[in-house]
Amino acid sequence: MKKNTIKMAALLLVSTAFVAGCGTKKVDTLPPAAEGTDYGQTPTMDPNSGAGQIMPGSQEDFLQQVGQYGDRILFETDRFNIDAEDQATLQRQAQWLAQYPGTRITVEGHADERGTRDYNLALGERRANSAKNFLVSIGVDAGRIQTVSYGKERPSALGSDEQAWAQNRRAVTVTVR
Amino acid sequence: MPLFAFNRKLASFLLLFLGAQAAIAQTPPPATDEPELVEFDTAKTRSIAIPALVAPSPVDTPAGNSGALGRQIAEVISSNLRASGVFETQGPNGLRMIGLPEVTAPQFGYWKARPVEQLVQGFVRVGGDGNLTVGCYLYDVGFGSETTRLGFNVPPREWRRAAHKCADAIYARLTGELPFFDSRIAYIAESGPKNKRIKRLAIMDSDGANHRFITNGQSTALTPRFSPNYKSILYLSYVDGNPRIYVYDIDAGRQRLITQSNSPTFAPRWSPDGQTILYSMAVSGNTDVYKISASGNGTPVKLTSSPGIDVGGSFSPDGRQIVFESDRSGSQQIYVMNADGSNQRRISFGGGRYATPEWSPRADLIAFTRIAGDFRVGTMRPDGSGERLLTNSWQDEAPTWAPNGRVIQFFRTAKGSGKTSIWQVDLTGSNERRLPTPIDGSDPAWGPVLP
Numbered sequence: 085m086k087k088n089t090i091k092m093a094a095l096l097l098v099s100t101a102f103v104a105g106c107g108t109k110k111v112d113t114l115p116p117a118a119e120g121t122d123y124g125q126t127p128t129m130d131p132n133s134g135a136g137q138i139m140p141g142s143q144e145d146f147l148q149q150v151g152q153y154g155d156r157i158l159f160e161t162d163r164f165n166i167d168a169e170d171q172a173t174l175q176r177q178a179q180w181l182a183q184y185p186g187t188r189i190t191v192e193g194h195a196d197e198r199g200t201r202d203y204n205l206a207l208g209e210r211r212a213n214s215a216k217n218f219l220v221s222i223g224v225d226a227g228r229i230q231t232v233s234y235g236k237e238r239p240s241a242l243g244s245d246e247q248a249w250a251q252n253r254r255a256v257t258v259t260v261r
Numbered sequence: 262m263p264l265f266a267f268n269r270k271l272a273s274f275l276l277l278f279l280g281a282q283a284a285i286a287q288t289p290p291p292a293t294d295e296p297e298l299v300e301f302d303t304a305k306t307r308s309i310a311i312p313a314l315v316a317p318s319p320v321d322t323p324a325g326n327s328g329a330l331g332r333q334i335a336e337v338i339s340s341n342l343r344a345s346g347v348f349e350t351q352g353p354n355g356l357r358m359i360g361l362p363e364v365t366a367p368q369f370g371y372w373k374a375r376p377v378e379q380l381v382q383g384f385v386r387v388g389g390d391g392n393l394t395v396g397c398y399l400y401d402v403g404f405g406s407e408t409t410r411l412g413f414n415v416p417p418r419e420w421r422r423a424a425h426k427c428a429d430a431i432y433a434r435l436t437g438e439l440p441f442f443d444s445r446i447a448y449i450a451e452s453g454p455k456n457k458r459i460k461r462l463a464i465m466d467s468d469g470a471n472h473r474f475i476t477n478g479q480s481t482a483l484t485p486r487f488s489p490n491y492k493s494i495l496y497l498s499y500v501d502g503n504p505r506i507y508v509y510d511i512d513a514g515r516q517r518l519i520t521q522s523n524s525p526t527f528a529p530r531w532s533p534d535g536q537t538i539l540y541s542m543a544v545s546g547n548t549d550v551y552k553i554s555a556s557g558n559g560t561p562v563k564l565t566s567s568p569g570i571d572v573g574g575s576f577s578p579d580g581r582q583i584v585f586e587s588d589r590s591g592s593q594q595i596y597v598m599n600a601d602g603s604n605q606r607r608i609s610f611g612g613g614r615y616a617t618p619e620w621s622p623r624a625d626l627i628a629f630t631r632i633a634g635d636f637r638v639g640t641m642r643p644d645g646s647g648e649r650l651l652t653n654s655w656q657d658e659a660p661t662w663a664p665n666g667r668v669i670q671f672f673r674t675a676k677g678s679g680k681t682s683i684w685q686v687d688l689t690g691s692n693e694r695r696l697p698t699p700i701d702g703s704d705p706a707w708g709p710v711l712p
Contacts, residue, residue: 200616200630200658201484202528202541203593205504206548206570209525213546232503233525237481242455244676
């Protein structure tokens with residue numbers, strides 16, 4: 085555990101240096117809060133603790149530790165590459181995963197509504213795999229990561245404009261109990 | 262088959278009743294090697310009058326009184342023909358009732374005095390077995406002569422099929438095209454907010470009647486396709502949490518995976534003979550097109566192997582070629598290959614992206630979605646030439662062919678709300694009309710003409 089964390093920290097250092105100076109995404113506004121995006125997720129509260137207390141290793145803990153919108157990476161139209169910003173986000177996720185090696189995750193891949201249905205299913209799968217591959221490349225065991233594509237079926241932002249589409253082209257990491 | 266066989270008993274009945282030789286009007290349309298479209302001149306639509314079918318001695322049936330059925334059958338014939346966009350029709354409302362002798366001896370003088378070119382008359386009788394015998398006659402008012410006649414024997418609950426068959430015969434006779442009204446649609450019924458859409462598999466007649474939900478909406482259902490014999494439906498379901506293709510047996514109400522796989526499978530299609538299933542599968546993010554025997558015991562055959570997304574697909578009517586989409590060039594485009602995967606070549610070069618190709622049952626055209634800003638439905642020849650766009654809206658997607666290859670259905674998504682609806686358009690881009698569905702609808706898939 086301790087060793088893992090150190091290894092991870094070293095990796096993070098290297099990757100951060102590597103990505104420094106790369107461009108950022110053209111998204112004007114941040115995506116909305118995670119609620120409503122993660123299907124089938126119910127709050128995992130410790131029944132013995134007081135209300136509002138977050139159980140370590142839970143989905144809530146994950147969301148808190150990776151920071152606002154730290155559960156997702158965004159993509160350009162038709163693209164599935166992992167840019168510098170995405171790498172930083174995934175590294176934070178990997179850091180959390182290193183703390184809870186028993187936790188598995190599903191990476192949900194999504195596309196915006198401006199694509200045809202079948203193609204978007206393929207594109208969502210491609211995006212989820214990009215995120216998975218990067219997580220594996222920085223030390224997360226591939227056996228802990230599942231992917232699922234929702235194509236254009238589960239938008240996060242509801243508008244029909246560039247801003248909404250930018251938020252919907254995403255890969256979201258969700259912890260699995 | 263016995264449902265609509267023009268059986269001996271019925272034939273002799275008609276002979277007796279009409280004193281004339283009964284004939285089935287299934288005249289094949291003239292063959293054409295001309296890929297260009299027959300332009301329906303919509304300014305010169307032909308007017309058809311369809312008085313209520315006569316029910317001599319009306320009796321009650323499980324589907325209602327046969328007298329009422331006579332009127333309803335005339336209404337369905339009228340609305341079918343009108344919806345084709347080729348004809349103007351005058352249904353039974355507003356037309357005088359005719360008597361039984363008139364069915365075979367029309368009062369041409371009366372109709373000639375009205376703006377009517379064609380006249381459809383008929384009768385409904387209830388036999389000893391409780392089934393309906395529907396007779397249907399088409400007359401040319403100008404010539405004062407009979408054009409065709411036909412008869413059907415159906416259980417009362419299937420009275421609409423007799424109407425569709427009658428409308429089909431009239432349409433085929435007057436246009437020279439193949440029939441299409443007596444066919445069914447599988448589609449996805451949608452409800453709920455945009456980010457939590459409930460999507461249910463549903464089926465209906467080609468005119469929206471006889472609607473039935475197949476799945477209850479607990480798991481998302483997408484992209485259905487009726488098997489050519491209408492016994493089963495291929496579709497995508499998230500029932501186990503992952504996108505996978507199932508084949509649903511309509512009579513048994515059971516479904517099975519088409520192939521055991523840890524990878525997502527989607528975009529299912531039948532071969533024209535129903536023996537082969539075409540599908541797409543993503544392995545490590547790379548999607549390719551596969552085929553597998555529909556029997557459930559075959560091994561998948563991988564047909565494409567380019568890095569990137571090769572997806573969808575549609576067999577040519579002879580089963581020898583497949584049209585599919587691929588982004589191997591950098592953006593979605595349409596490609597054609599042989600059914601074994603050989604000789605893959607791009608056919609779309611018009612600018613923008615091209616998706617969802619569907620081969621016409623007539624083989625002469627391929628329908629597609631073109632994405633260049635908005636989504637529009639169009640057609641091109643199998644060599645990529647002769648492209649024309651048929652619709653012009655914000656997002657029209659996923660064309661499906663009428664069995665006669667002359668009409669296309671697709672679905673339209675509204676900007677903002679994400680609400681969907683199913684539409685129909687003919688090959689000239691005219692006569693665009695919305696199909697009535699109980700709730701929102703998408704992913705229509707048109708099946709063949711019923712036997």
